[in-house]
Amino acid sequence: MELKEELNLIGKIYREEEKEVWSIVPYKKIRDVIEDVFLSRINRISSISGYDNGKEIEVIYHFVKDNSLINIKVLVPKKLNKIETITDLFPGAFLLERELSEMLGIKIIGHPKPGKLFLPENWKGKPPLRKG
Amino acid sequence: MLHVIVDDYGDDLKIAEKIRKYCQRKSPWIFHFDTGSCNGCDIELLAAMSPKYDFERFGCLLKGSPRHADIFLVTGPVTRKCKDRLVNLYEQIPEPKVVIAMGACAVSKGIFQNAYGVCGPLDKIIPVDVYISGCPAKPEAIIDGIRKGVEILTRKSG
Amino acid sequence: MHKLMVPFGPAHPALPEPVYLKLFLDGEEIEDVDFSVGYNHKGIEKALEETDYFKNVFLSGRICGICSSAHSTCYTLGVEKLLNIEIPDKAKFIRVIVSELERLHSHLLWLGLLGHEMGFDTLFMLAFREREYVLESLELITGKRVVHDINMIGGVRRDLSHEIMVKLVKNLEILEGKVEYLRKLVRKDSLIRRRTLRIGKLDKRDVEELCLVGPVARASGVLYDIRRADKYLAYDDLNFKIVTQKKGDASARTLVRVREMLESLRLARLAIAFIEPGPIKVKPFLIFPEKEVISRVEAPRGELIYYIRSNGTDKPARVKIRTPTYANLISLKKILVGHTLADVPVAVASLDPCLSCTDRVTIVKNGKEKIIKWEDLHDHEHH
Numbered sequence: 001m002e003l004k005e006e007l008n009l010i011g012k013i014y015r016e017e018e019k020e021v022w023s024i025v026p027y028k029k030i031r032d033v034i035e036d037v038f039l040s041r042i043n044r045i046s047s048i049s050g051y052d053n054g055k056e057i058e059v060i061y062h063f064v065k066d067n068s069l070i071n072i073k074v075l076v077p078k079k080l081n082k083i084e085t086i087t088d089l090f091p092g093a094f095l096l097e098r099e100l101s102e103m104l105g106i107k108i109i110g111h112p113k114p115g116k117l118f119l120p121e122n123w124k125g126k127p128p129l130r131k132g
Numbered sequence: 133m134l135h136v137i138v139d140d141y142g143d144d145l146k147i148a149e150k151i152r153k154y155c156q157r158k159s160p161w162i163f164h165f166d167t168g169s170c171n172g173c174d175i176e177l178l179a180a181m182s183p184k185y186d187f188e189r190f191g192c193l194l195k196g197s198p199r200h201a202d203i204f205l206v207t208g209p210v211t212r213k214c215k216d217r218l219v220n221l222y223e224q225i226p227e228p229k230v231v232i233a234m235g236a237c238a239v240s241k242g243i244f245q246n247a248y249g250v251c252g253p254l255d256k257i258i259p260v261d262v263y264i265s266g267c268p269a270k271p272e273a274i275i276d277g278i279r280k281g282v283e284i285l286t287r288k289s290g
Numbered sequence: 291m292h293k294l295m296v297p298f299g300p301a302h303p304a305l306p307e308p309v310y311l312k313l314f315l316d317g318e319e320i321e322d323v324d325f326s327v328g329y330n331h332k333g334i335e336k337a338l339e340e341t342d343y344f345k346n347v348f349l350s351g352r353i354c355g356i357c358s359s360a361h362s363t364c365y366t367l368g369v370e371k372l373l374n375i376e377i378p379d380k381a382k383f384i385r386v387i388v389s390e391l392e393r394l395h396s397h398l399l400w401l402g403l404l405g406h407e408m409g410f411d412t413l414f415m416l417a418f419r420e421r422e423y424v425l426e427s428l429e430l431i432t433g434k435r436v437v438h439d440i441n442m443i444g445g446v447r448r449d450l451s452h453e454i455m456v457k458l459v460k461n462l463e464i465l466e467g468k469v470e471y472l473r474k475l476v477r478k479d480s481l482i483r484r485r486t487l488r489i490g491k492l493d494k495r496d497v498e499e500l501c502l503v504g505p506v507a508r509a510s511g512v513l514y515d516i517r518r519a520d521k522y523l524a525y526d527d528l529n530f531k532i533v534t535q536k537k538g539d540a541s542a543r544t545l546v547r548v549r550e551m552l553e554s555l556r557l558a559r560l561a562i563a564f565i566e567p568g569p570i571k572v573k574p575f576l577i578f579p580e581k582e583v584i585s586r587v588e589a590p591r592g593e594l595i596y597y598i599r600s601n602g603t604d605k606p607a608r609v610k611i612r613t614p615t616y617a618n619l620i621s622l623k624k625i626l627v628g629h630t631l632a633d634v635p636v637a638v639a640s641l642d643p644c645l646s647c648t649d650r651v652t653i654v655k656n657g658k659e660k661i662i663k664w665e666d667l668h669d670h671e672h673h
Contacts, residue, residue, distance in 0.1 A: 019520070020584065044501050044514075046586075047612040049597040062584065062595065067519040069584060092501025094620050096612070103335070128248060128336050129608075172355025172436045175399060179425070179435075182418030243352055246340050249333035268355060268436050 006036055007072070019068040030074045031084050037063060038089040042070065045086075048096040050104040052131045057104055059083060082107040103129040153289045156202050156228075159191030160282050163201035163225065167218055168250070169208030172268035173235035177205070180271035187275050198224040203281050209237035209250045210257060222258045228288040230281040233260045234274065236267040243267070293321075296631065311622070311638075318630040323623040338609040343369055343578070344443060346606065351439055353611070356399065358437045359385075359392045360589035365609075366441045367522060368585035368598040373443070373574050380568040381445035382524040386561045387458075388431060388440050389523070389587070390554040394465075395424040396590035397547045397554075400642050401472065404544065407635040408485045413475070420468040427461045430454050445571025455562055462559050469555065473548045486540035490625035490637040493538050500621055503614045504592020506641060509546045510538035516588040527564065530557050540640035547642075578602060591615055591642055615643050 004021065007013055010033055011025035025033045044064040051058045056075040063070040076083055085108050086093050097108045102116055105127035166174055180187050181194065195201055198221045210218060222231070233254040236242035241253050254260055261284050264277035294315040314322040334353055338346050351362035363385055370377060398421040405413025425435040432438040432448060440446050476482055492502070497510045507514050515532045517525045533549040535542035582599040592614030601607040618641055625637050 022582075043498055046501070046593065046617075047595045047597065047610065049608070049610040051599055051608045051610075060582075060597070062597070064519075071584065090501070091499050092617070092620065095616060128333060170352045170355040170358075170437075172352070172358065175355060176436060178399075178402075179418065179422070182422065183415055184419065184422045243349055244334075244337065247333040247337045267352070270435065 007033070007070075011072075020071065021068065022071045022073065024073045024075070027074055027076060027080075030072075033072060034061070034086050034089060037070070037072070043090070045090045045092050045096070048093060048100050050100045050106070050129065052104060052129065054131060057081075057106055059100065059106070061086070076106060081105065082109055084108075085110040085112075087112060103127055105130060153286070156289060157282060157286050159193070160202045160278065160285065161193050161195045161200055162203045162205050162278070163195055163198045163221075164205045164207070165218065165221055167206060167208035167214040167238075167254075168211035169235060169237055173207040173237075173266075176268045176271055177207075177234070177274060180274045185271040185275060187278060190275075190278075192278060198222075199226065201225050202229060202285060203278065204229060204231045205234055206231065206238050206254055207234050209241045209244045209247075210252060210254060211249050212251050215251055215257060218257060228285060230261045230285045230288070231258055232262040232264060232277055232281050234264045234277065235269050236265055239263045239265050313626065313631070313634065315631060318632070320626050320629055320631065320634070323626045325619065325622055335609055335611065339606055342604045343606060346609070347441055347443060348439060350609075351437055351441075354613070355436055356396050357392060357589045357591065357594075359388050359440060360587055360594055361611075362439065362441045363389060363523075364585050364587040364589075364594050364596045365598075366443055367587065368583050368596045369443050370574075371583045371585060372578065372581055372598060372600055375444055375572060375574050377445045377572060378569045379524070380450075380565060381570050383561045383565050384431070384446045384450055384570065385441065386524050386528070387450075387558050388428065388438060390558040390561070391424055391428050391431075392438070393590045394469075394551055394554045394558075395421055395428070397551045398424065398469075400547060400639075401476075401544075404636070404639050407639045408481065410481060413482075417472065420465065420472070423461050423465045423468070427458050430457055430461075442571055444574045445569070447571075449570050450565060455565070458562060459559065462555055466552070466555055469548075469551050473552065476544055476548050482544070483541060485636050486544055486640065489540040489629065489633050490543075490640050491537070491539045492621060492624060496621065496624055497538075500624070501617060502592075502621055503617050504589075504642075505543055505546045505550065506592070506618050506621065508532065508534045509542035511536045514593070516586045516593050520586050522585075522587060524561065524564070528557055528560050530560075540636055543640045543642075576604075578604065589614055592617065615641075619643075 004013070007021070007023040007025070010029050011023050013021060013023040015022040042063050042065045045061060046064050047062045049060045049062065056077050058073055059076055060071055060073045063072070074083070083106055085097060087097065088110070094112070097111055098114065100106060101108045101111070101114065108114060164174070164177060179185065198204070204222060204225055206218070208214070233239050237244060238254045241250060244250050251257070262277050262281045264273050266273050296313045296315060310326045312324040313320050334349065338349060341349060347362055347366055350365040351358045353361045398417045402414040402417035402421070405411065405417065428438060429435050431450060431454060432440045440448065492506070492510050494511050497507045497512045503514065511534055513532055513534055516522070517530070518532055530553055533546050533553060535546050578600045580600060580602045582597065584595065584597055586593060586595045594614055595612045597608070597610040598606055599608040621641065622638070625641065626634060629637060
């Protein structure tokens with residue numbers, strides 16, 4: 001099945017432009033979708049963005065295939081506050097996940113080397129990019 | 133047996149002091165530390181060393197160790213992680229020394245007034261003698277600032 | 291055989307952060323590498339959320355002094371996408387000229403620092419001397435040498451008059467001869483070849499797995515250039531070549547950057563020829579819809595990607611920046627393992643972290659610490 005059809009089946013493509021696809025995927029299915037992305041031979045991840053919208057943390061994976069961007073969004077409930085790593089399939093996400101974890105306070109399960117990246121060791125505050 | 137009689141240190145010391153002061157004035161050595169700057173001021177410092185502006189013709193050298201320096205040139209708005217290192221380096225520079233704050237960030241935090249990772253302009257942490265403003269400071273301004281620093285250094289040496 | 295841990299840093303590399311490297315040595319050979327960053331961390335992404343969109347143009351330009359226009363262009367492209375504005379053609383070409391001149395100045399700076407790391411200080415002085423032509427040209431166009439602030443939301447801040455264009459073309463002609471000389475030097479000089487051949491080899495598979503960007507990726511044969519992929523600004527109208535090499539070692543990266551300098555010169559001259567009289571900016575409607583956008587540009591070091599999220603107010607809700615050096619940092623282990631301590635300066639410099647490491651090194655041997663300077667590391671190279 002083509003990736004776009006897949007994304008539409010498991011999740012929902014909520015925005016499509018000339019060279020960009022934005023889709024939202026349910027929290028429980030994110031690992032399956034990432035594996036399908038890998039199997040469809042998309043092997044470049046450009047960035048992982050995080051945003052605290054008050055109720056949940058939005059985590060967006062930005063993949064690149066040829067010249068288009070495939071953006072996959074997942075909403076992480078604040079009560080659970082964790083997400084599985086993708087570094088086993090995409091080693092390039094190593095630093096990106098660490099930054100996400102540090103700035104937004106999400107635990108990345110299975111990350112080979114978790115820990116602070118930018119903030120000083122004696123930082124005693126909440127994660128800087130959480131709102132409120 | 134060889135006896136070496138040293139009875140009057142006075143004159144030798146005075147001559148040694150005179151030589152040291154002359155060398156410091158004619159060839160001030162600079163130690164540069166970047167406390168989180170965007171690198172704009174740092175590359176203008178390198179440009180001041182390049183053939184067009186060339187502060188090396190005044191005897192200035194950029195050295196890698198604080199213990200060899202006369203002038204401590206600091207750029208950047210002092211991030212939290214760099215603060216302790218900054219104080220440590222300042223204490224390692226032998227007296228008499230001159231501290232130059234280079235660039236808008238070191239002078240006044242510059243554009244990073246709201247940033248949480250920044251702990252205040254340079255003069256909140258160590259005493260500053262010369263301020264060079266600019267974002268980034270131009271090579272001409274850097275050379276002028278170093279000149280002022282050398283004047284202050286000569287005064288401090290007595 | 292002792293196992294040594296040589297920590298070095300924090301230094302001042304890359305736009306982003308100075309890197310604190312921990313090298314685990316067995317004798318002189320590096321077995322493992324660990325790194326830590328954060329010495330340059332000021333909390334800019336948070337500051338961008340607390341300032342309005344227009345002032346943020348200046349803030350984003352000061353994330354890195356070397357690729358300042360790349361950041362500010364990427365940010366303004368993102369906001370213009372958000373507001374759905376199309377900027378006038380003249381503004382697009384002016385932005386292209388400034389971006390290409392910035393690529394040129396950045397690569398010349400890099401070449402000088404590479405020479406310095408090798409102990410070839412004459413190359414440093416030569417590269418910096420030629421770089422002054424580029425900085426003079428930038429000062430003619432934008433009024434500033436380094437942090438240009440040429441962008442505004444809706445166009446550019448300053449026009450390009452006919453007199454300036456004449457001077458620019460003259461400067462670029464002089465530069466072409468100088469850069470051509472540097473290219474011959476880099477290809478033929480035996481010192482540079484001996485110090486860069488087979489150092490820091492990255493093959494195509496490594497690049498694709500680790501998602502590397504910029505000249506580092508192109509030197510291993512991966513054709514990834516955002517100017518071709520995204521065709522932002524006026525790159526669709528301009529014909530240019532993406533420079534690649536196959537070997538993937540430090541000498542390949544050097545050749546890629548030097549050839550890119552010549553391509554940038556060509557692009558700048560082409561863009562000047564395309565300029566026609568017209569407006570340089572449009573006035574934007576100040577209604578920010580609730581939307582998220584992505585903008586990408588090809589900064590001198592590679593792909594720069596911004597994610598901007600707006601919530602309807604006059605300040606962005608989130609700006610997430612992924613800089614190219616940040617993406618290339620994970621290749622440090624692959625580049626350094628297997629080499630000796632003496633090759634570390636050139637190998638790290640070939641990655642082009644914004645500025646080369648200038649800080650001190652501590653050697654921990656049998657529990658006793660001894661502080662040596664980065665320059666003493668250069669002495670190591672002469673045994």
